[in-house]
Amino acid sequence: MFFRGKEDLNPNNIPSHVAVIMDGNGRWAKKKGLMRIFGHKNGVKAVRETVEAAAEIGVKYLTLYAFSTENWNRPQDEVNALMDLLVDSTHSEIDTLMKNSIKLEAIGDLDSLPKSTRENLQKAIDKTRNNSRMTLILALSYSSRWEIIKAVKEIAQKCKNGDLNPDTLSESDFVNALSTSGIPDPELMIRTSGEQRISNYLLWQLAYAELYFTDVLWPDFRKDDFFKALFEYQQRERRFGKTGDQLHAETKPVPDASTYNKTA
Ligand code: FPP
Numbered sequence: 001m002f003f004r005g006k007e008d009l010n011p012n013n014i015p016s017h018v019a020v021i022m023d024g025n026g027r028w029a030k031k032k033g034l035m036r037i038f039g040h041k042n043g044v045k046a047v048r049e050t051v052e053a054a055a056e057i058g059v060k061y062l063t064l065y066a067f068s069t070e071n072w073n074r075p076q077d078e079v080n081a082l083m084d085l086l087v088d089s090t091h092s093e094i095d096t097l098m099k100n101s102i103k104l105e106a107i108g109d110l111d112s113l114p115k116s117t118r119e120n121l122q123k124a125i126d127k128t129r130n131n132s133r134m135t136l137i138l139a140l141s142y143s144s145r146w147e148i149i150k151a152v153k154e155i156a157q158k159c160k161n162g163d164l165n166p167d168t169l170s171e172s173d174f175v176n177a178l179s180t181s182g183i184p185d186p187e188l189m190i191r192t193s194g195e196q197r198i199s200n201y202l203l204w205q206l207a208y209a210e211l212y213f214t215d216v217l218w219p220d221f222r223k224d225d226f227f228k229a230l231f232e233y234q235q236r237e238r239r240f241g242k243t244g245d246q247l248h249a250e251t252k253p254v255p256d257a258s259t260y261n262k263t264a
Helices: 025-031 038-058 069-073 075-100 115-127 144-161 171-177 222-237 243-248
Strands: 019-022 061-068 102-107 134-142 188-191 209-214
Touching: 025 038, 038 061, 038 075, 038 134, 038 171, 038 222, 061 069, 069 075, 069 134, 075 102, 075 115, 075 134, 102 115, 134 144, 144 171, 188 222, 209 222
Parallel strands: 019 061, 019 188, 061 134, 102 134, 188 209
Antiparallel strands: none
């Protein structure tokens, strides 16, 4: 079945959490003979379209990989420009977030961000705190291994203090120590630009996610590209380790990967 448009989507099977790796800004700019930062600037339009599309269709959580721990190794000019862009974008988009009742959150080593970026981000997070239609999570100075080590340290400390018992440590104890605690696992991960890697992104959380890769470069990504990814997701059979026959025989709905998350 070919995707014709949003109307082809099954409204009863919309993923509650979609994670995105926004890739290809640099290549988009290079193809046009422009500096890399123009790719990032044009990527903001794709961010807006994706946020709108996700909210419109009923996605509850959207996580965007905006800056990885490894991105600090890029030329200083590009890092500075990206930080400025993040400040400007959070500032200029705040009215839209409020109007659409979108709550902003951030995960990652936020202490490593420049003060102005951190402060602006915090202002937007505080202002949108009570919004409830969708949560937009920016992964900033984020890497999954950083997050996992941080969680392990926290758990080790709790074991040392006697607040946790190593013998009875459970998945939910670990999930509660991750920065995504309280957020269901993504059912779908989209990566643009043709690269087919996870690149240190939500390694624990993506355990059961469907992966969708598209050749579209991030600055060209539009609402219909997002809906097409959802359509593709809806054609997949999510088995969670079971056989296809078992699934079809079941009358109960398939358990959601998010049931592995925080229960408290
Ligand atoms: C990857 O493309 C993209 C980034 C590292 C940054 C993404 C940032 C934005 C789209 C800016 C706005 C963000 C928000 C949340 C307002 P790349 O530079 O790795 O591209 P390449 O692989 O073609 O070089």
